[in-house]
Amino acid sequence: QKEVEQNSGPLSVPEGAIASLNCTYSDRGSQSFFWYRQYSGKSPELIMSIYSNGDKEDGRFTAQLNKASQYVSLLIRDSQPSDSATYLCAVRPYGNNRLAFGKGNQVVVIP
Amino acid sequence: ETGVTQTPRHLVMGMTNKKSLKCEQHLGHNAMYWYKQSAKKPLELMFVYSLEERVENNSVPSRFSPECPNSSHLFLHLHTLQPEDSALYLCASSQSLSRGTSQNIQYFGAGTRLSVL
Numbered sequence: 001q002k003e004v005e006q007n008s009g010p011l012s013v014p015e016g017a018i019a020s021l022n023c024t025y026s027d028r029g030s031q032s033f034f035w036y037r038q039y040s041g042k043s044p045e046l047i048m049s050i051y052s053n054g055d056k057e058d059g060r061f062t063a064q065l066n067k068a069s070q071y072v073s074l075l076i077r078d079s080q081p082s083d084s085a086t087y088l089c090a091v092r093p094y095g096n097n098r099l100a101f102g103k104g105n106q107v108v109v110i111p
Numbered sequence: 112e113t114g115v116t117q118t119p120r121h122l123v124m125g126m127t128n129k130k131s132l133k134c135e136q137h138l139g140h141n142a143m144y145w146y147k148q149s150a151k152k153p154l155e156l157m158f159v160y161s162l163e164e165r166v167e168n169n170s171v172p173s174r175f176s177p178e179c180p181n182s183s184h185l186f187l188h189l190h191t192l193q194p195e196d197s198a199l200y201l202c203a204s205s206q207s208l209s210r211g212t213s214q215n216i217q218y219f220g221a222g223t224r225l226s227v228l
Contacts, residue, residue: 044201097161099215
């Protein structure tokens with residue numbers, strides 16, 4: 001079982017719509033969860049972090065965490081062409097400095 | 112600008128060359144990381160240096176050799192690489208667990224795009 005799974009293929013959304021990305025993780029003791037955005041040819045940049053169950057909102061981004069289901073998601077409201085990128089889910093296993101990353105989900109916002 | 116600087120940004124080398132990648136962080140962090148990013152694969156952690164540990168991914172070949180002279184600098188020495196080593200190499204830094212933070216947010220440098228001919 002992979003540590004972090006992002007199974008969806010490329011996601012195409014019309015401008016102004018909501019993009020929804022999902023991620024599951026295997027280590028039940030994990031306590032820190034992150035979403036990074038990576039533009040083509042660039043390095044990952046942090047857009048959201050979440051540490052407790054529930055929702056966390058930051059501008060047009062909302063992260064949702066459900067530790068019982070080992071599930072974390074990212075919603076992008078009012079999607080813009082500038083949101084077109086690959087979104088990486090990252091999880092810090094318990095007692096580790098390191099992060100485990102998923103493969104990423106590519107989002108394409110269509111004007 | 113994330114506070115993590117990597118040089119060079121691009122590197123082309125032959126299989127018999129020796130080169131080094133450099134990473135410097137100006138964030139006061141005490142943990143640094145090397146990642147490899149190949150096409151259509153997850154970010155792969157290669158090495159971790161922190162107050163608590165030096166961790167090596169056992170699947171990383173010995174032709175990659177890390178060096179961490181202090182908490183602000185990290186090097187990746189390369190020798191006799193193979194074409195399949197061509198990838199984006201990313202450095203990151205964070206506070207380590209010993210500093211009592213659970214956040215451990217990692218900040219990435221811009222990366223070195225490596226091509227092995």
